[in-house]
Amino acid sequence: MNPRPFKIPQSVLVVIHTPSLDVLLINRTDSPGYWQSVTGSKDHLDELFEDTARREVREETGIDTAIGTLTDWNIENIYDIYPRYLHRYAPGVTRNREHVFGLCVPAGTPVVLNPREHTASRWLPHREAADACFSPSNAEAILMLPQFAR
Template identity: 45%
Template sequence: MLPEQKSPKQPISVLVVLHDADHNILLLERADRANFWQSVTGSLEQGETPFQAALREVAEETGFVLQNHQLHDCETQVVYEIYPHWRHRYAAGVTHNTEHWFRAQIATGSVPKLTEHTAWQWLPRVQAAELVFSPSNRDAILALP
């Protein structure tokens, strides 16, 4: 029996900025890249809407189960070039991704249960924006109202 092949990732993703009432930002360190800090991110699964993906990714990456009313659609999408070292996850020839931005306010000092990351930290908004590796993540943090 042949091993089951994973389907390529869809080039449509979500970015979810988790913040507290004082606009401190929860950042996660990628397991596959040391010192790559980011907000919650992930690609859509087959048949999933960006809103559904955002709820799922927050639960998977942090253990926080958000209610629909807690998740705010920022109504912003950005298209960016996929880093070459991650293109193998997508179908041949795919070089760009469309990212949908969301945000959610959670309790100050909430402690995530990490499953896909190696570390977490709460930082003030400007400091968090300076630390994230993704320009779109930086822009999403700075765009918080």
Template identity: 55%
Template sequence: MKIPISVLVLIYKSNRDVLLIERADRKGFWQSVTGSLDAPDENLALAATREVFEETGIAVNQLPEDALQNMHHQIEYEIYPEWRFRYGPGVTRNTEHWFALQVPDNIQIMLSPREHVAYEWLPFELAAKKCFSPSNGDAILKWFSRK
């Protein structure tokens, strides 16, 4: 069963282009890297690092130490009914913690085909609009509004 605590990692380049990935299980659903903790006490930054590697092939530990930034923001949202079977009985809400990761402009992306089928680099404003989840778009806009 999935733990209803997750991370969202928006990945961006120096020109402020943001990486979006298309879900394999939902055509047209574009998002940032997301994923649930593997254990209730898993460190959030380690979970973000793990999810980034699993979904994009990017090894955060090979980037500068400050590349991954905790946005110190979390939201709680209702889990889509069609995805609730992944969680324990009666679990309907998830708490998501936001991170941002700056990557080199020439970074290579290797998608996990089980999870995602395509990726795009988009200017942050367009990326925010293209996300299927409004909160994912909010995370992108929040990050770039502070810079």
């Protein structure tokens, strides 16, 4: 059996929201109390960020992005990988490049979590959602939602 391949330090952050700017937050299984938007790394280097976003939304929430509008915000964050997650990356990799998207879905869109990754979900008004996020880049993206939601 092959060991798990190292994660690619290129990921997406997808702020899923309704037209009234309620934001979906999910709680990671490995980090109780750590609420966040959908995130995930590319599966291979030539995978487009948009394809990564669509895949991660489907894998983590069960939501098909075709029911809403996926928007590339053309924002990238570079950040230090949290020390507790460094083992997932190749030796010497300490920073990640995160590309930000928004996904507007109808209010009442059902969420079906992947139980291996998340334990709970909740919809919150965007300012409350930003306050609930553990990740500064995630909170900042949520606070920018009004300028991207049209």
